[in-house]
Each structure stands twice: as structure tokens, then as C-alpha cells.
């Protein structure tokens with residue numbers, strides 16, 4: 001068997017709270033191969049960001065831990081780039097300078113000045129943002145800023161790309177465009193990707209595996225679904241593909257039958273049930 005590129009073993013995460021320790025994660029185990037695209041899905045508050053932050057080295061597990069290429073992860077590192085939902089660009093720097101900042105941090109010693117310049121442009125071109133290199137974040141749209149965030153992460157040549165709902169705040173068309181770009185880039189670079197999403201279609205379309213997490217507290221890996229669909233993937237043709245539909249249903253079943261959030265389903269006094277019903281719009285139901 002090939003050695004795991006990234007491995008989480010027996011991860012427990014307990015947060016100190018005024019009411020005592022709150023166990024968010026319990027015994028989370030996960031082995032990820034180099035170049036795998038893995039999505040984490042689960043109801044709000046189940047611990048997805050906590051898992052990602054442990055892999056990023058931003059949080060230290062209470063028990064167990066994360067090993068990347070044989071080295072224990074206990075602090076952030078440039079080989080694990082993080083893309084957040086709100087892209088977190090420096091507002092006073094141009095698009096070019098935002099990417100430059102990351103490139104300087106990683107390659108100041110190993111790349112000559114001109115080589116760094118070309119590399120920054122190459123990454124902006126990858127996400128179709130070279131034309132806006134001299135603009136500031138306030139002068140570009142949310143989708144464009146998110147593309148810069150992705151370029152900045154990729155420019156660090158990370159072996160692992162960690163994405164926390166990277167497209168969550170975008171409109172549907174921009175999201176679809178960025179999902180397609182991400183699939184192309186990942187095919188080309190073979191980065192390992194761990195992405196948190198609430199969108200079932202996004203998870204099935206992009207992933208090699210979908211890790212479905214149980215509800216917290218003490219959340220863990222509930223199911224590990226392998227998405228065996230050939231690449232490159234096309235969202236239009238896949239929409240009617242029986243295998244795609246099957247995977248989609250497996251995830252929906254997990255979220256809405258096996259891990260149904262009871263407090264969302266119980267009708268509140270004097271109000272309608274808050275949970276979606278089978279009659280509701282399927283696009284709505286697909287947003288966990």
C-alpha cells in the first residue's frame with residue numbers, strides 16, 4: 001500500500017470554554033493520497049473548519065495529530081496554503097503586490113527577481129487576473145478577489161491547498177466558473193486539496209472523495225465516499241449522469257436522513273418547520 005501523503009490519526013479537539021472543555025472532534029482519522037481532491041461536508045458547527053485548521057497548523061489537536069509526508073504538523077507552513085471564504089487580501093496592496101507578498105515569503109532566496117515577477121504573472125494568468133494586476137482589492141469584484149486569493153495560494157507552490165468554503169460568498173455563475181478553473185489547475189499541478197463546502201453539487205463535481213462528518217459535539221468521520229467519475233468533468237453532461245446522481249443522493253441521504261439536525265426539524269411554536277422538505281426546491285436542499 002502507498003504511504004499516505006497526509007494523515008490524521010485519532011484527532012481529538014477540546015476547546016476550553018467557561019462551562020468546561022467542549023469536545024468538538026473525537027477520534028477523527030483520515031488518510032489522503034498526494035494529488036487527491038477531498039471535500040469535507042457536514043452540518044454547520046460539526047467541526048469542518050477545526051479539522052482544516054489542524055491541518056493548516058493553526059490549531060493543535062488535544063489528542064492525536066496530523067502528519068504530512070512523514071513530518072508532524074504543529075505550526076503553519078508554506079507547503080500548506082489556505083484559501084478562506086473572504087479571500088483576506090491586503091486592501092492597500094495591488095493584486096500583483098498581494099501575490100508578491102506570498103512569493104517573497106517563500107521564494108525570496110531561491111528565485112531571482114525577474115523569475116519571481118514571471119511567476120507572479122503566471123499565477124495571475126492561471127486564474128485569469130493578469131489584466132487587473134495593478135488594481136486594488138476595493139476596485140475588483142468579490143469573484144475576482146477570490147481568484148486573486150487562489151493565485152496567491154497557488155503561487156506558494158503548496159503541496160496541500162486548504163480551502164474553507166472558497167466559493168461560498170459568490171454568485172452561482174462566478175462560482176461555476178471558478179470551480180471549473182480550480183479543476184483545471186488542480187489537474188495540471190496535482191496539488192492535494194482539502195475543501196470545505198456546504199454545496200453537495202460542488203462536492204460531487206470537484207472531489208475524488210467526500211468526507212461526511214457526523215454532527216457535533218464529538219464529531220467524527222461518518223462516511224468516506226469515493227467519487228469515481230472520469231476527469232475532465234463537465235457539469236452539464238454530469239447533471240443527468242446516473243452515477244453522478246447516485247453520489248449526490250448518497251450525500252443528501254447522509255445529511256438529511258442519517259445526520260438530520262433534529263433541532264432544525266422540530267416545528268418552533270407558532271412557526272413553520274425550518275428544515276427543507278422533499279417538496280422544496282432541490283437546489284435549496286443541496287446546500288447543506
Ligand SMILES: Nc1ncnc2c1ncn2[C@@H]1O[C@H](COP(=O)(O)OP(=O)(O)OP(=O)(O)O)[C@@H](O)[C@H]1O
Nearest residue numbers: 015017022024043044045046047048049050051216
Ligand atoms: N475557539 C473555540 N472555542 C470554543 N468552541 C469552539 C471554538 N472553535 C470552534 N468551536 C466549536 O467547535 C465546533 C466546531 O466548529 P467549526 O467552526 O469547526 O464547525 P464547522 O463545521 O466549520 O461550522 P460551519 O459549517 O458553520 O462553518 C462548534 O460547535 C464551535 O462552536
